[in-house]
Amino acid sequence: MSSSDSDDGVPLSARVSTDINNGKPNDDDVPLSRRRPAVSSGASDSSDSESDQPLSKKVKVETPVKKAVAKRAAAAMPKSNTKPKPKPEPKANGKTRSRVLKRRRPEVSKPKQPAKSVANRKPLIKAESSMVESSADGSVASEGEGEGDYKWWLDEKDGSSEKWHTLEHNGVMFPPDYVPHGVPLIYRKKEIRLVSEAEEVATFFAAVVDGDHGNNPVQPSARPCPRKKRSGSKLEKQAIEEKFKFCLMDGRREKVGNFRIEPPDLFRGRGAHPKTGMLKKRVLPEQVTINIGKDAKVPDPPAGHRWGSVTHDNTVTWLAMWKENVNGNIKYVFLAAGSSLKGQSDMRKFEKARNLKGCVADIRRQYTKDLRSETMAARQRATAMYLIDRYALRAGNEKGDDEADTVGCCSLRVEHVQLFPPRTVHFDFLGKDSIRYQRTTEVDQQVWKNLKIFQKKPKTPEDMLFDRLNTSALNKHLQKLMPGLTAKVFRTYNASFLAYNRANREVAVLCNHQRSVSKGFETQMAKRQLLKDHLLWVAPDLKKKHPELAEKEPGVTKSWIKSHWLATCELDREKARKKFERDNEKLKGAGEPELPQSKLDEQLAAIDEREKSINRWHLTARINNIEIDKIEKDENKTTALSTSKINYIDPRISVAWCKKYGVSQDKIFNKALREKFNWAMEVDGDWTF
């Protein structure tokens, strides 16, 4: 096979694969001094046995990482494709080793039967036994229709572990087979024809390599197959998808989220993920487990295939599942965000955060006290809680050597924290998605002292900062303080608490969501000023914590802002008129009836309204909703607000705010969000978080 020729010529992967493996693992498991807590009465600290384990499990392997490196790494040709992957030298880390083993033993492993509640464990139903001819397909989509919108949030739900009673669906959609395009690879100026499989992978590679890699060995000319010219029209495709889009859960038609099986591709890890570039193989029906009601018809697998297995586990929410070959992770098919199931758990999440509001004062008192605890474990725990609470750090589960080196609170290493007397701390580490968290801040004096202690002596920069703490110990403790409390609730709580909607930007900054700045930002300062004004108006107490909010942007006076916005009104009127004329012109041309004048008048009236409220704002420092929208959009350019908006801020806060000030919902939530938050839309204007 011609592709093997290129194996060691390595035009594709050479450069990068070295990058990938450079950080050479060192397996010294330096058992560091662990100072035995002098006092360990610890009624609570039964989990104290941690004291006897070597300090650092995880040894740092790689130098800090730039995204750019990762990008390049992404270009690596999947080695697994060309040769059996020789796997990394044995490591101290058992996790890694066994995962590697697993990877070598390919898809043989059957997806395991979820062994949840005994009651739900059912004998496997083999796919073929329920093979039925087509017809009934699509039934799911139509059957459930017309039962109206189910307002689940008005129902009282018990907290039982059963997620549903009946469930029907049509399974999952597989990507189309690979269609060879026949475009040869050009290597050393020679055309090399690849067999279909090799060609497919080469094509994955070309797709990744496309773009910013100037001197890439794969010439654009060799880049094959524009994605058009596919078989099947757009309409046909939609028709095929249709039956997968919905399921029938407890008799209601619910939208399914990711009903498509992930197509084969090169694994695209974020940051310096050691497995970036490996081949993610095509998933066969035989690897897929279907979860479905036990009285429901099992969907037909694609012709000539059978499902891996079929379960009827109603304690879980997934409809299908398979195991992905690169990392051995399980992939699930869930319902869409707007479904009642998701809505319910979303609401529970915010209720929990709201609950925290009631006891957070106590909790803070408690950990402040514990900052001076005699037990090292408790002291570390308290310090971690402080950081999580104050700086929205994530919990920080341990990670393996076969993953990108990123950390959260519990997994911080000494090197991630710099201390400057008397109480300044500088954080610098890669967090989730390898996004850099950098922050300099003043902390509580005792926190500072503690951090100093945790960094002490025999510890090296690569050692764990909180060597006596892990996420499960932390969460166990939190449970005791409030049922259901875990580290991540603090993010929700703090975001929601901060979130008079205008505080959105603050939240996003706090949670360190970033987005690249886009160009064309003329009036940035003005927007900033507007936002700050509003923020302070809506939450005057922010001034204490963020004095910079009170600083004026140079040259941006209130009246300047006012005339600026009034000018936009004039412009918008002009625009509206023009568009109206243009539209009518078109309609006339097509022989259709023209738009009524009232249409235009409506729009103009809206602009008048806006103008009025600008004037009002000038008097009252209140901004009208359209402007707010504008400001938000601009702020969005620098901070990924959407994330906090979607995940952290209790939507009822925004809904209530809108109602209170007569702002329409769609200024705040787009269609998808309104659907997702349907449960929140009915609160009153005086609802409080």
Next chain:
DNA sequence: CCATCTACTTAGAAGCCCGATT
């Protein structure tokens, strides 16, 4: 215990659509 497995939320990137602009 502790590592691994499972299930679910959170997240940024890529893709797509559509209207404005050249």
Next chain:
DNA sequence: AATCGGGCTTCTAAGTAGATGG
């Protein structure tokens, strides 16, 4: 008409957290 760019959707990686089992 072609291109640009913003907003939304889709995709799937990367977290959290609790259960499980050796």
